[in-house]
Amino acid sequence: MLQAIIKVTFLEGLRNKAVYGISLMAGLMMAFTVVLSGMILRDVGKVATDFTLSTATFASLLVVLFVGITILARDLERKTIYLALSRSVPRSRYLIARFLGLGLLQAFVIFLLLVASLVTLLLVKNMYASYFGTVSLGLVALAHLFVLVQMLLLTALSILFSMVASSPFVTFMLTTLAWLIGSSTQEVKMLIESAEPVRVSPVVKVLVTLAYYLFPNFTLFDLKATAAHGLSFSAGNAVFVLLYGLGYGVVVMSFAVLLFKRKELT
Amino acid sequence: MRRLTNFVPCFFALCGTALYFYALPMVTVKKTQHEQLFALPANVLRIVSIQFKELSADMLFLNALTWLGGAKPQQATRRYLPEQYEWLHNTLKNSVTLDPYFMDPYYLMNSALVWDRYKIEEVLPVMANGADIRTWDQLLPFFVGFNYYYFLSNGEQSIYYLNVASKRSGGNPFYDTLAARIAYKVNKTELGIAYLEQQIHQAELEGRLYSVEPLKSRLEVLKGIRKIELAVESYQNLFSRVPQDINELVKLRMLDSVPQDDLGGHYYLDDQGRVKSTNDTK
Numbered sequence: 001m002l003q004a005i006i007k008v009t010f011l012e013g014l015r016n017k018a019v020y021g022i023s024l025m026a027g028l029m030m031a032f033t034v035v036l037s038g039m040i041l042r043d044v045g046k047v048a049t050d051f052t053l054s055t056a057t058f059a060s061l062l063v064v065l066f067v068g069i070t071i072l073a074r075d076l077e078r079k080t081i082y083l084a085l086s087r088s089v090p091r092s093r094y095l096i097a098r099f100l101g102l103g104l105l106q107a108f109v110i111f112l113l114l115v116a117s118l119v120t121l122l123l124v125k126n127m128y129a130s131y132f133g134t135v136s137l138g139l140v141a142l143a144h145l146f147v148l149v150q151m152l153l154l155t156a157l158s159i160l161f162s163m164v165a166s167s168p169f170v171t172f173m174l175t176t177l178a179w180l181i182g183s184s185t186q187e188v189k190m191l192i193e194s195a196e197p198v199r200v201s202p203v204v205k206v207l208v209t210l211a212y213y214l215f216p217n218f219t220l221f222d223l224k225a226t227a228a229h230g231l232s233f234s235a236g237n238a239v240f241v242l243l244y245g246l247g248y249g250v251v252v253m254s255f256a257v258l259l260f261k262r263k264e265l266t
Numbered sequence: 267m268r269r270l271t272n273f274v275p276c277f278f279a280l281c282g283t284a285l286y287f288y289a290l291p292m293v294t295v296k297k298t299q300h301e302q303l304f305a306l307p308a309n310v311l312r313i314v315s316i317q318f319k320e321l322s323a324d325m326l327f328l329n330a331l332t333w334l335g336g337a338k339p340q341q342a343t344r345r346y347l348p349e350q351y352e353w354l355h356n357t358l359k360n361s362v363t364l365d366p367y368f369m370d371p372y373y374l375m376n377s378a379l380v381w382d383r384y385k386i387e388e389v390l391p392v393m394a395n396g397a398d399i400r401t402w403d404q405l406l407p408f409f410v411g412f413n414y415y416y417f418l419s420n421g422e423q424s425i426y427y428l429n430v431a432s433k434r435s436g437g438n439p440f441y442d443t444l445a446a447r448i449a450y451k452v453n454k455t456e457l458g459i460a461y462l463e464q465q466i467h468q469a470e471l472e473g474r475l476y477s478v479e480p481l482k483s484r485l486e487v488l489k490g491i492r493k494i495e496l497a498v499e500s501y502q503n504l505f506s507r508v509p510q511d512i513n514e515l516v517k518l519r520m521l522d523s524v525p526q527d528d529l530g531g532h533y534y535l536d537d538q539g540r541v542k543s544t545n546d547t548k
Binding site: 222228 | 323328365
């Protein structure tokens with residue numbers, strides 16, 4: 001039954017028209033990257049890598065926000081959830097299966113984005129070989145894996161929010177806010193720490209520190225600069241980031257399961 | 267009647283399209299110069315760019331590059347307005363704040379700000395920081411090393427960065443020779459000649475043949491200037507004053523003939539006896 005729910009979620013996601021729109025947008029961005037490369041003075045490879053990885057991040061973020069959230073919300077709205085629950089599938093299993101199905105969809109989309117990124121970069125490399133710089137295609141692939149982990153974490157958060165939110169729109173807003181906060185707390189914290197103590201109120205400091213530890217630090221999963229400049233990235237660091245994502249995801253999903261068990265389905 | 271009703275929507279569609287193409291450019295408000303020259307503070311950009319810092323750095327650089335492509339310097343001074351330089355300076359600085367490894371903004375800083383002598387004391391440390399963190403690159407430390415001596419007469423920093431360039435290039439003798447010349451405080455025109463020779467070499471290596479010819483022309487101009495400078499030095503040693511003009515040097519056979527300016531201008535001596543060309547050789 002678990003496998004069936006995963007499969008249904010994956011196929012449901014693929015049938016969603018938003019996926020086609022997002023794919024079209026990503027394809028156009030990749031094509032634009034090739035055109036844009038001709039305008040760069042020296043770091044052509046770097047700029048092409050920035051564009052392809054940014055496209056991958058943005059497209060997969062849109063999949064979480066416009067496909068992932070919709071699938072779960074539709075399930076509750078159209079009461080299709082009873083189909084599974086009436087077959088004595090435990091709620092926890094159902095929710096985890098839905099998460100894994102969405103994860104599979106994300107993995108599929110990011111795999112396609114990886115292929116598109118590599119094709120684009122190889123094309124740019126072929127066109128401007130002398131200016132491709134120190135771009136590491138291996139790190140580009142790793143960066144896509146990190147985008148996947150990041151989006152799985154965000155999917156888990158969106159599931160948690162959908163357990164407490166009154167409507168899909170609220171879930172959408174909360175998930176977007178969580179991503180924005182998680183992507184900027186590190187910068188804000190660094191800025192506050194480097195500012196003069198008098199200029200920053202202690203309340204702001206406490207709030208920022210709280211947000212820094214409470215929200216997932218999404219910047220850890222951002223390897224754009226590392227891949228674009230071929231900077232060194234240790235295996236230990238990679239393992240830490242992956243474990244961080246896994247640990248945070250498990251905690252979030254545990255809370256989501258707890259809330260789902262107590263949720264009244266009307 | 268039926269034909270007419272078919273024709274009416276087509277007529278209106280055609281008129282609407284014509285009006286659209288005619289009216290749209292008229293109602294598009296052209297941005298004022300002040301609006302175009304607005305740059306956000308770097309700290310704000312770092313926060314609002316979230317996970318797209320590198321992309322924002324690219325866009326800022328492209329913005330500066332396209333602006334430079336379209337902007338025309340003032341005719342009299344052949345320079346941009348101070349606020350235009352300031353915007354360019356802020357935009358490029360923001361770009362490297364967002365992505366300090368990005369080479370192109372440094373490259374543009376070097377050509378558009380340093381060579382136009384705009385805030386060199388502020389721009390050079392930013393470029394030096396780039397040279398420090400781009401640990402694989404030899405070109406940026408070369409620019410920084412050259413600029414420190416040529417524009418700020420700072421031999422110590424200059425030699426340091428030229429040595430860095432030498433080490434990163436695997437011991438390219440050009441950088442060592444340049445560092446040695448700076449250590450002996452050679453004439454700046456000679457330094458300029460060495461700089462252009464390196465740029466020509468680099469352009470040939472990278473296959474940028476389109477930029478070789480303009481560089482060679484500039485090199486010939488500098489060589490002409492150096493030739494006259496040597497004659498002026500001999501004249502000063504003999505007469506303890508500067509010559510009135512270049513022809514005086516030719517008359518005294520201190521110079522075979524007035525060198526040809528390949529860029530179409532001509533050489534002259536200013537009040538202090540410095541050799542210049544009517545072309546801006548910077």
